[in-house]
Structures are given as structure tokens and as C-alpha cells.
Amino acid sequence: MGALAAPEGPDATVGIPPAVTEETEAFWSAASEGRLLAERCRSCGAESFPPRGMCRTCRGRDTEAVEVTGRGRVYSFTVNHQQWLPGLEVPYALVLVEFPEHPGVRVFGRLRGCPAEAARIDMEVEVGFQPGPGGFAIPSFVACGEGVGR
Amino acid sequence: MSTEWLERRVVISGVGQSRVGRRLDESGFQLTLDAILAAVADAGLRVDDIDGLAMFPGGGVANVPGYVGARLYDVQDALGITTRWREGRVEGLSLPFYGAAQAVATGEARHAVIYRTVKEGSAARAAGGRPAYGSTKAEAEGPLAWLLPVGALSPVCQVAPYATRYMHEYGVTREQLAWIPLVQRSHAARNPDAVYREALTLDDYLGARMISTPICLYDCDVPVDGSTAIVVSAAEAAPDLRAPVRIESMAGVIDGRPSWEQWEDMGRVGRATAAAMWARTDLGPPDVDVAQLYDGFTIEVVWWLEALGFCGTGEAGSFVEGGARIALGGALPLNTWGGQLSGGRLHAAFGHTAEAVRQLRGEAGQRQVPGAEVAVVTNVGGYEAGAALLTRW
DSSP states (O other): OOOBOOOSSSOOOSSOOBOOOTTTHHHHHHHTTTOOEEEEETTTOOEESSOOSSOTTTOOSOEEEEEOOSOEEEEEEEEEOOOOSTTOOOOEEEEEEEOTTSTTOEEEEEEESSOGGGOOTTOEEEOOEEEOGGGOEEEEEEEOSTTOOO | OOOOOGGGGEEEEEEEEOOOBSSOSSOHHHHHHHHHHHHHHHHTOOGGGOOEEEESSOGGGTTSTTEEOOOHHHHHHHHTOOOSEEEEOBTBOSSTTHHHHHHHHTTSOSEEEEEEEEEHHHHHHHHTSSOOTTTTSSSBOGGGGGTTTTTOOSHHHHHHHHHHHHHHHHTOOHHHHTHHHHHHHHHHTTOTTOSOOSOOOHHHHHHSOEEETTEEGGGBOOOOEEEEEEEEEEGGGGGGOSSOEEEEEEEOOOOSOOOTTTOSOTHHHHHHHHHHHHTTOSOOGGGOOEEEOOOSBHHHHHHHHHHTTSSOTTOHHHHHTTSTTTSTTSSSOBOTTOHHHHTOOOOTTHHHHHHHHHHHHTOOGGGOOTTOOEEEEEEEETTEEEEEEEEEO
């Protein structure tokens, strides 16, 4: 279960909010409740992100939102040091996260729960969110205890 | 090869540039006119000969500070010409001259000009540093909706995780990749139009501040003010042209998901495009005399070296290490004008194309590759990629 906790780490509210579309409205609404939604095809079961209203595996149109739970694994990361906007707190780590229980889903987000410099490929993270720009909750994955750092 | 690919019916006849600098006082519109007039004269044509006009970007990238949309209709009006073909692309700009080549090959236009103008140097100065991509719009639209809100506020942050992954998988080091910006700086020293010409050392590189790990300051191209224009003409018009250059083959393939954060790996776009380019020619990697490979970031050069087959996947680190192979005098002189890393971010491979044309004409001055007959040019902008082989007339 995701958490919209007060962030232990840099503030993320300075930035550019998303333009919400009919396809992405459900994602951002769930995000505000701390839930991460991907898209699942009712015909073939394939999951994907972001939502398109069409299965990119079988081209089926019968899709549904599926909540992503369980641990994610960091495919890769970067630690951003540049202050791209006035007031932006740096450094912070950005992670591309994949989910062993949800093949086909990858989500970009921030990393918290450890120093930015502790980000590693293959580290395990929990789904989470934190307050982002424009009042939106943005994906902000939480480092799992073991294997963090060093 | 018996197939007559459409690009064989056209030539690049002219290239022209305005002044290029970190910050210029002229308006983007005046820089654009400077570049177009220079390109038309370079082709040996008169302004009245131009009957096709194209710009990049078209209307859709107005969210980037310093992207100058010198409007196509304003430019046509200033030039006082009649156009039979016009285009303003954002999506689909695999190469600067791709659409113009198609239009001229099919007879829609005989001499088409395409231009690209930037004032990103001035924009960075005004913002007190290189500004966020998309920061002139209130909301992040399309693919940017998954990038900007989480804090991936620049293409640097968007490319960086793929560089991290590449270096992790293949054991490639910063000490190896440094040779790309170092060698390009040594080339810029021979180019009076480059914005950074003083020597860069390995210590300078390793000591530079990180922008977004593992990408440091010297891995990023330099925002500048300037404009580049290219003239594409019908091959049958060659007798009227001063110094045409052939387009041997060109391609632009999007293979996989067109999304910064959903790529299987970032090399994939380049591999599919390179394969398509090689499929349209009898030439191969050993035939290439000089390479102008898009270098928004050092890592993009790495992926192109591998995608084009100059070395195997994961081998670019050792390929560039020490610099001899990619320097002037080496087997594959790379970005001989300094590239965008030292020459300036003229963007979308306009600067790279201009340099390839100069090299194939023997007009590259102190940085000329002797007897250059085949040049490769590549472009990449996120998921858009293009590659072309240009050859001496």
C-alpha cells in the first residue's frame, strides 16, 4: 500500500504540474490517495504504463486500471544537482522503477527514505507519493531498509 | 544496387550560418535571415530560386526557452519569394533535410530551404542558468507529463538514467567517455566559429560539477544564439550549383516506445535507424571518412558509435579511450567542428549537417579531413532519430 507521507528529503513542490487528460485523470486522482495505477488488458492480461485505453500487446480496447502493489526494483537512476527552477531543492534522486509482479510497468519518480547518493541499480523500493507541483501527488518511491546505501 | 532511393534524386546544395555566440544582440528573426541568405549564396543560387521553405520546430515546441520560432510566413514575406512547398515539423524531424529531400525528390519544390534558430544562450542568461525544459508553459503535456512533474526537468535528467544503466551493464567509465568531449574540444580549437576553443584536460573533466549523475557539465552541449540554414536541391539542377553534396542514404526509424522513460534501453532508436540507413546503400562503416554524430550529451555519441557499427555494443568506451581513433588524423574523425559540446548547440543536427557538407567539399579549413568522400550525420532528440550518409559529388 502506498503512502502519501511527509517527505523525508527535498521538497518537490517547486516544478511544473502535469496537464491532466481523459486518459490520465484516474492516475492522478489515485495518486492523491497514495495509490499507483497502471493499465491492464482484460483480454490478454498484459499490463502497461501510462494508460492509453488500448493494449499495446494485443490491441484490445477492453482495459482496466490495476493498482500496482508490492516492491519495485530500480532499473536505473540519476542524482540531479542542477537547480532548473528558482527555489528547487537539490540534490535529489530520480528512479526508473519496474515491478516484478507487474511486468510491462515502469514508472519514473523520486526516491526518498535514503540519501540521494545511496541510489543503486536493482535496489528495492516501496510504492509511495509525495506532494508535487500544483497540488498534485507525484510518484516518490521509498527505499527499503535492507540493501540501502553502502 | 538497382533500387533508386528517392534521396539519390536530391543534393544538399548550400549551408549557411549566422554569427554564433553565447549571447548575441540580434533578434532570432534577423539571425534566421542571415543564415538563409548565406546558405542560398553558398549554393550558388539567387533568393528567387527558392520555392520551398521549412522550419524546425514548427508550432509545438514553444515551451522551451530560447527555441526561436522565426515564423515561416514572416520569413517568406521578408524574402519576397513564392513557395510551392512548406513545412513546420516537431514530430517527425528525424533529420533536418528529411522532409525537404522528400519534397524535392517528388518534384514539389526544386530548391528548398530549411532553417533552425536558437537563442538558448540568451535564455539561459535571462534565467540565471540553463532553464527547465518546458518552463514557458504552465503545464507539462504529452510525454512530458511523466517527466517534468517528478523533477526530471531537463533532457539531462531524462537521459542520465540510461547512461547510468549503460555504464553499469558494460563497465564503461567516465575516464573513458571523457575522450569524446576532450577530442571535440581539440577540434573546436581549429574552428574559429566554435564557442569554446581553449584546451580541456582530463582533470578538468573529472573535476567538473555534476549536472545529473553521471552527466557532468562537459557532457552537456552549450546553449548558444545562432541560426543554421540548409538548401536541398534537385540533383538535375547540379549544373547550376556551386558545390553540391550527394545524399547516399537516409533513414529515421522509431522502434520501440517513443517515450523518454519507457525505453527498453536508449540505444534502440539509433540501432533501428542505422540499420535502415545501411540497408539503402552498398557502403559500410569502413567507408566512412568523417562522422558528425549528434551530441546533445556525450552518451548520445556513445550510442551512435555502437548503433552505426563502428564498434560493438558496450565497446564504445574502449573505442574512444585515449582519443586517437576519433581525433583528426584517426580512423574516424568525430565532430570535427567541435560538435555541440564545444561548437555550440545549433540543435537537431543542423550544425552537424553543415560541417559534413564542408568536409565533403574540402572547405573545412584547419580541420579538414584530407580527401573526405563519405560522411555520416546523425540526429537524436529523445525518441526521434535520423541518420544519413552524405558523399562527395
